[in-house]
Amino acid sequence: MPSQMEHAMETTMFAFHKFIGNKGYLTKEDQRVLKEKEFPRILENQKDPQYMEKIVKYLNRCRDGKVGSQSFFSLxxxxxxxxNDYFVVHMKQKEKK
Structure with a gap:
């Protein structure tokens, strides 16, 4: 039986491969669908609505709109x-109460 961390890694890898199909990378459309389906709460709770786009743009150094596995896992x-930073701040606030 895999540990929680191993399960999380496996889930992440399966999600990536589900979205890339046989291409080996995420297209801009794949990225849009991935963000909407896999990260709805993160997107809703960001102060900066362009947060993920900024990260993807930074990771996509080739400027071709394609995100490979290394960039995806960096994302x-x-x-x-x-x-985690958000979680830590809110946990500290709860502890003070």
Whole structure:
């Protein structure tokens, strides 16, 4: 039985491969659908509505609109860090009450 972390990694890899199909990368349309289906709460709770677009643009150094596996997993890591920062701030606020 996989650990929670292994399960999370496996789920992330399956999601990536579901969206890339046989292409080996995410197109701009794939990215749009992925954001809407897989990250609705993150998108709703961002102070900057262009947050994910900025990250994807930074990761897409080739400027071809295609996001490969390395960039995708960097995006997931960046979002995880942002969510963790948000979580830590709110947990500290709850502890003060």
């Amino acid at each position: 997931i890591l960046g979002l995880t860090i942002a969510c």
